[in-house]
Amino acid sequence: MADTVHMTNDLHATMLDMGARARAASAELARRTPDARTKALLAMADALKAAEADILAANATDLEGGKAKGLSPAMMDRLALTPERLDGVADALRDVAKLADPVGAEIARWTVPTGLDIARVRTPLGVIGIIYEARPNVTADAAALCLRSGNAAILRAGSESLQSAIAIANALRAGLKQAGFPEDAVQLVQTTDRDAVGHMLTGLGGTIDVIVPRGGKGLVARVQDDARVPVIGHLEGLCHIYVDADADLQKAIDITVNAKLRRTGICGAAETLLMDRAVAAQMLPAIAAALQDAGCTLRGDADARVLIPQIEAATEEDWRTEYLDAILSVRVVDGLDGALDHIATYGTGHTEAIITENTATAERFLADVDAGIVMHNASTQFADGGQFGMGAEIGIATGRIHARGPVGAEQLTIFKYLVRGTGQTRP
Amino acid sequence: MADTVHMTNDLHATMLDMGARARAASAELARRTPDARTKALLAMADALKAAEADILAANATDLEGGKAKGLSPAMMDRLALTPERLDGVADALRDVAKLADPVGAEIARWTVPTGLDIARVRTPLGVIGIIYEARPNVTADAAALCLRSGNAAILRAGSESLQSAIAIANALRAGLKQAGFPEDAVQLVQTTDRDAVGHMLTGLGGTIDVIVPRGGKGLVARVQDDARVPVIGHLEGLCHIYVDADADLQKAIDITVNAKLRRTGICGAAETLLMDRAVAAQMLPAIAAALQDAGCTLRGDADARVLIPQIEAATEEDWRTEYLDAILSVRVVDGLDGALDHIATYGTGHTEAIITENTATAERFLADVDAGIVMHNASTQFADGGQFGMGAEIGIATGRIHARGPVGAEQLTIFKYLVRGTGQTRP
DSSP states (O other), X not given: OXXXXXXXXXXXXXXXXXXXXXXXXXXXXXXXXXXXXXXXXHHHHHHHHHTHHHHHHHHHHHHHHHHHHTOOHHHHHHHOOOHHHHHHHHHHHHHHHHSOOOTTOEEEEEEOTTOOEEEEEEEEOOEEEEEXXXXXXXXXXXXXXXXXXXXXXXXXXXXXXXHHHHHXXXXXXXXXXXXXXXXXXXXXXXXXXXXXXXXXXXXTTTXXXXXXXXXXXXXXXXXXXXOSSOBOOOOOOOEEEEEOTTOOHHHHHHHHHHHHHSOTTSTTSEEEEEEEHHHHHHHHHHHHHHHHHTTOEEEEOHHHHHHSTTSEEOOHHHHTOOOOSSEEEEEEESHHHHXXXXXXXXXXXXXEEEEOSOHHHHHHHHHHOOSSEEEEEEOGGGOSTTTTTSOOOSOEEOSSSSOOEEOOTGGGEEEEEEEEEEEXXXX | OTTTOOOOSOHHHHHHHHHHHHHHHHHHHHHSOHHHHHHHHHHHHHHHHHTHHHHXXXXXXXXXXXXXXXXOHHHHHHHOOOHHHHHHHHHHHHHHHHSOOOTTOXXXXXXXXXXXXXXXXXXXXXXXXXXXXXXXXXXXXXXXXXXXXXXXXXXXOOGGGHHHHHHHHHHHHHHHHHTTOOGGGEEEOOOOOTHHHHHHHHTTTTTOOEEEEESOHHHHHHHHHHOSSXXXXXXXXXXXXXXXXXXXXXXXXXXXXXXXXXXXXXXXXXXXXEEEHHHHHHXXXXXXXXXXXXXXXXXXOHXXXXXXXXXXXXXXXXXXXXXXXXXXXXXXXXXXXXXXXXXXXXXXXXXXXXXXXXXXXXXXXXXXXXXXXXXXXXXXXXXXXXXXXXXXXXXXXXXXXXXXXXXXXXGGEEEEEEEEEEEEOOO
């Protein structure tokens, strides 16, 4: 443990020291070549496997602690590492190593009448603070994406997985060292003291450039409320499927069932079905039957319950609930405008979809819905950086600043302008 | 005054109401076409000229107040409007009307193996809060850039220019109304109560998406410290000129004199000259003489004072000072690495320049300096959105999130992903 961060009794001083080390490491990182960063990522993957025994032992400690705390079987399963799962984590690092390195890429270049040659090139953000909850693999995933984009990472794991996270972070740092990189490019907060999060949210004396929270609603809300530094976060994914009058019924059935039930626990899962009144009587019973046959519980508004009489009534609260479970709320709306109104009121800016064969209606939906991802005739479960061809992601941003939608390596960069002159002075 | 915002005795309620109106207007704005936004901008310019008498009368009130407060002649001059200056403000609006409308522009588009067609398109940020100081023209400039980018604006003017700002905002709102746009796309805080700023910094119940401070160090620092919403701000422009061993002496002289003295009060003015030790004896005396002949006071480190003996000593404080005046600090450094170290320590991330005929040295400087704008053989006074061909700007951002360098209409947008499918479900 002492390898990772030297702890003192003074949390504030320790945290400031982490920030200063991260800042120094980030300046160093930004100067390395893309190829060097690739090698460091591969060394981190190897080091992770080399430390397998230590990591599994630390994980056993976390699992004992979880048992004593009475964590649910689902939570215990998310916490557990096995040699196979660790292989998966190392493979994920190797996948990130294969991603294009965004740093230094020229985004645009032009010449102005004064003869100045102006280029906009990508640069790292600097130091990224990542605050997350249970899954131990996030330690490796987040560190890898930060490194791919030339950023130093300060990681704060959940208390349940702290020992696993420490062992993983130590392995990653060993890999960095082996590759000749500053170990402090990856640092992990070594205490469960909740004040550590508060310190991070102040920016550690200007050394943290951005905070990325990954976790439940409570965590993200706390971070967004208290942070004095910019936050790239996602709140909930309260995703809607709007089935339009011009929908193909079979597509509507297939997409709705997939969007709700493929995996109910992910943020891209659909939570509300909006049914166009014009075809509700023809289509809703068949869509509802397919959902119910697949094990989904439906809750409907008064109009929906006329067509699916055996279901419970949906309350105002239902329209605001991200179930993350096999439950779907159903509302009959007055066409596209009704759907747009509902989504504007209850949507969280994550992913929204329309099912229709009418291109004009689809294009209006795509243009008018204010969300990170807007889909036509596709399942909301595709809301994922990998599915978008962007590689690994650190989350789906629902804010309106810096990045929206999947946040991959490219979204963890900013840019600077390079101006090449031949002696110009400004008149 | 009652036209612009209905004030109540309850500032908090009034501010929340402004936020709600801005949010509603922003949803409306985002749906208008680029052409409609252009027409609205032209209508705003016409309305501004039509309200000339009202605006000049309000400005006379501000000028009287300024006189009573004992504002400096320079401040009084910045505050004063004339028919000619108002023509300039209206022309600036017409120039913004000519800028390409960024909203809806496709930034990237690709197809993934599942057959999904993915497009990243620009969207407005939403509601922008702008907090600024004396110059009355900022009210019109900021409102215009927000409208060009489809954003609603909540403006908070300095107390010295409040009456002028109210009159200008009323004119802009009249123009919006005439063009069939929601007047609440431009709102101005109608009170000098400083608590209004505090309310804005909390985000007005989630209705402000980003805050842009424009003004002195004190204002920007307060905003960055207290804001609970993202900030696009610039701190100081502590810009450096590094004259390398391979510099062309005449270029070094011309650029340094221009960078320091063309206009001393702008953020892109140079504040420190870093002189390569290898050629300091040959070059520094000539550069110093040219600066002094042009009326510049120099302050130097010990090595510089050996070569320019009659100048005052520069203290640690000088390296940290944005003079905004005809004063330049001079330091002799050990080549490129010495310059990079000095800039990393004292730079504010605004604009940095190298003078050299050695391309390899220049490219290392461009790559390694961490600033919004990095220049080779050009004056730092070119740090300006107009000079970059980006049109009007709201400032030069020195932060590391969302935008860096000149913030024009395009930088006041974010993006969303449009996913066009043919019925895909995720396996």
